[in-house]
C-alpha cells in the first residue's frame with residue numbers, strides 16, 4: 300500500500316465525527332484568513348474531504364478543490380452538489396488550468412506525503428497558475444525533529460479542548476496498529492527545516508517567503524507564505 304492508496308481507501312485518521320468536523324472547521328477558518336478579496340480565485344491543493352468548503356466558497360469568487368484520491372473527489376462532489384463557484388479537480392486538471400489565473404494557492408498537510416521531486420514540480424505548477432503577486436500558503440510543514448509522540452500529545456490537547464478526549468485515546472490505540480503507522484514507519488513523511496523549505500519556495504520563483512501562524516491544531520509544525528514574483 301502507498302500513501303495514495305491509503306488516502307483513496309477507508310481510513311481512521313479522524314478519531315470521531317466530531318474530531319473530523321472540528322478539524323475541517325479550523326482549517327477552513329485558517330484558509331479564509333488568507334483570502335485576499337471576495338472575488339479571489341482560490342485553489343485548495345490536497346484538500347481532503349474539506350467538510351467546510353461551503354464556507355470557503357462563500358468567502359471567495361471561485362474555489363478549486365484539488366484531490367488526488369478519486370474516492371475523495373466523489374465524496375466532495377456528493378457533498379457540494381452543484382455549487383456554482385466550486386470545482387472539484389484532479390491534479391491533472393490543475394495542470395490544465397490557464398496560467399496566471401489564481402489569486403491564492405493553499406496546501407495544508409500535503410507536502411509531507413510528497414517526495415522532494417514531487418514538491419519541486421508542484422511549486423512550478425503553483426507559480427505558473429498564480430497571477431503575479433498571487434499568494435502561496437504551504438501549511439502544516441513538519442520539521443525533522445517532531446516525533447509521532449508530539450503529534451499524539453497535540454491531538455490529545457486538541458481533543459481535550461474539543462470534547463472528544465475518550466475517542467482520541469481510543470483512536471491513538473487504533474493508530475498504533477493501523478496502516479497509517481505502518482506506512483509512516485515504511486515510507487516516512489517528508490520533513491523540512493525552515494531554512495531549507497524557505498529556500499526551495501524562493502528558488503521556485505516566490506518572494507517574501509515568511510512564516511505565518513500554522514493551520515490547525517499543531518503548533519510544532521509550521522506554515523510559510525510567499526508571493527509570486529511580479
Ligand SMILES: C[S@@+](CC[C@H](N)C(=O)[O-])C[C@H]1O[C@@H](n2cnc3c(N)ncnc32)[C@H](O)[C@@H]1O
Pocket residue numbers: 306307326344345346347348365366367368371390406407408409412
Ligand atoms: C493529510 S490529508 C490533508 C487534507 C486537508 N488538506 C486537510 O488539511 O485536512 C492529505 C490529502 O492530500 C491528498 N493528496 C496527496 N497527494 C496529492 C497530490 N499530489 N495532489 C493532490 N492531492 C494529494 C491526499 O489524497 C489526502 O486527501
